[in-house]
Amino acid sequence: MDDSVFHRLYDQYHQDVFQFLLYMVKNRQTAEDLMHEVYVRVLKAFSRFEGKSTEKTWLFSIAKNVAIDHFRKSSVRKRHALDFFDWEKQELKSSDALPEELAELNDEMKQLLDALDECTGDQKMVIIMRYFQDLSIAETSKVLGWTEGKVKTTQHRAIHKLRDRLSGHSDRRQVHDEQQ
DSSP, X not given: OOHHHHHHHHHHHHHHHHHHHHHHHOOHHHHHHHHHHHHHHHHHHGGGOOSSSOHHHHHHHHHHHHHHHXXXXXXXXXXXXXXXXXXXXXXXXXXXXXXXXXXXXXXXXXXXXXXXXXXXXXXXXXXXXXXXXXXXXXXXXXXXXXXXXXXXXXXXXXXXXHHHHHHXXXXXXXXXXXXX
C-alpha cells in the first residue's frame, strides 16, 4: 500500500470511523485502540480491496468487525467461557461511563445513547451507521453484508424499540416532575 493512499484514507475517514467506534464502545481510549486496529487491518488488507464497494463502506466494514471482536473478547473475558457470541442477537453494550465527548451531549442525546444500549447488536449498528454516520441504506447493507431489505427491517425495529424506550423515559420524567 502506497503511503499517500494510506494517508488519504486516514485523513478522509478517520474522524467518521473514530466516531462510529466511540458510539459503539463509549470509551475514548478503547475507541482509539480500536481505531489503531482498524488501520492495521487496512494496511494488511488493502492489496485485496477490489473496489466492489466504496472505500468508506470498506473501512466501516473493518471497523464493524473490530468492534464486534472487541465485544466478543470482552464477553469471553467476563464469562471466562468460550460461549458463542452472536452479535446480531446480543447487546453490544459498554459498561464504561460516557467519555468526555459524549458526556457533553444534551440530555436527549444521552437518553438516546442509553436506549441504544438496549437494542440488539444489529439494531445498534444500523442506527449508528444510518443516523450518526449518515450512511445510506445501500452503504449500510454493504458494510454489514446484508440485503437492503434486512437493513430497512432492522432499522424499523430499532426505531420502534427506541421510541418505546424513550417514551418510557419521558413518562417517568413527567411522573417525577409531577411528584415534586
